[in-house]
Amino acid sequence: MIDLLVLDVDGCMTDGKITYSGSGEELKSFDVHDGFAIVAWKRFGKRVAIITGRTSEVVAIRARELGIDYLYQGVKRKEERLEQLVEELGIPLERVAAIGDDLNDYRLLSKVALAFMPQNGSPHIEEVVDVVLSRRGGDGAIREMIEYLLEREGLLEAYLNFWKVP
Numbered sequence: 236m237i238d239l240l241v242l243d244v245d246g247c248m249t250d251g252k253i254t255y256s257g258s259g260e261e262l263k264s265f266d267v268h269d270g271f272a273i274v275a276w277k278r279f280g281k282r283v284a285i286i287t288g289r290t291s292e293v294v295a296i297r298a299r300e301l302g303i304d305y306l307y308q309g310v311k312r313k314e315e316r317l318e319q320l321v322e323e324l325g326i327p328l329e330r331v332a333a334i335g336d337d338l339n340d341y342r343l344l345s346k347v348a349l350a351f352m353p354q355n356g357s358p359h360i361e362e363v364v365d366v367v368l369s370r371r372g373g374d375g376a377i378r379e380m381i382e383y384l385l386e387r388e389g390l391l392e393a394y395l396n397f398w399k400v401p
Contacts, residue, residue, distance in 0.1 A: 237349060237384055238330040240276060241317060242303075242377065244287040244294050246336035247353055250373030263293045269377035273301050275394055276381050284320060286313045288339050314342040334380055335360065336372050351380045 245251050248269060254262040273283055284305035285298055291308065298306040310316045313335075321328055332349040335341075336356035344350035345363040352364045353372035361367065366383065370376040385391045 236330060236388055237281070237332045239282045239284060239321070239324065239326050239332075240273075240381070240384070241284045241286055241331060241333035241343070241347065243313075243333075243335045243337075243340055244285060244291075245289060246356065246372040247334045248285075248297070248373065248377060250371065251336070251355075261291050261293055263291065263297075264373060265297055266373055266375055266377070268375050270297075270301050272378035272381040273303070275397060276385075277302060277304075278397065279385075279390060279393075282324070282326075284317075286310050286316050286320075286343065288313070312342075313340065314346055317343050317346060332380070332384060334368075334377065349384070351376075351383075 242248055248265055249263045256262060277283060282304045285303055286307045288310055294308060295306060305320060307316050321331060328346055329348045331347040333344055333347045334351040335344050336353050338357060338359055341360050341363060344360060350364045351366045351368055352360060353368050353370060353376035355371045368376045368379045370379045385394045
């Protein structure tokens with residue numbers, strides 16, 4: 236059973252592009268379907284963390300909007316931050332799933348029970364990934380991962396019933 240989901244941002248929650256306005260403000264686009272699934276995941280009492288190498292106020296806003304439990308930005312050694320987090324929470328790594336898309340996610344992905352990457356992730360991390368998703372980062376990859384996990388844990392019908400049953 237997975238209790239904690241760890242998300243990378245650029246290339247997973249977004250398409251990996253970084254856009255700046257004329258005034259230097261950073262802009263990112265997030266897929267609403269991913270957010271929908273994150274909120275549903277939390278309804279099962281599951282936790283979500285973002286561990287990302289960059290720092291962005293836009294990410295902080297999105298994390299607050301989705302009620303993401305743990306947000307760590309500007310992290311250079313993601314696997315170390317993960318180890319600290321699971322120790323603080325008392326969750327074994329065997330109950331953690333994560334998604335990453337590039338070489339800076341390699342060590343983190345190699346530590347978790349179930350590692351995912353979007354369809355357009357780096358082929359250099361595939362050796363530590365359990366599931367290569369059919370969706371691209373920023374285009375529903377997070378939702379695909381969450382629905383995969385819910386189905387694997389026998390929770391997909393309950394997830395669907397959130398919306399079917401009054």
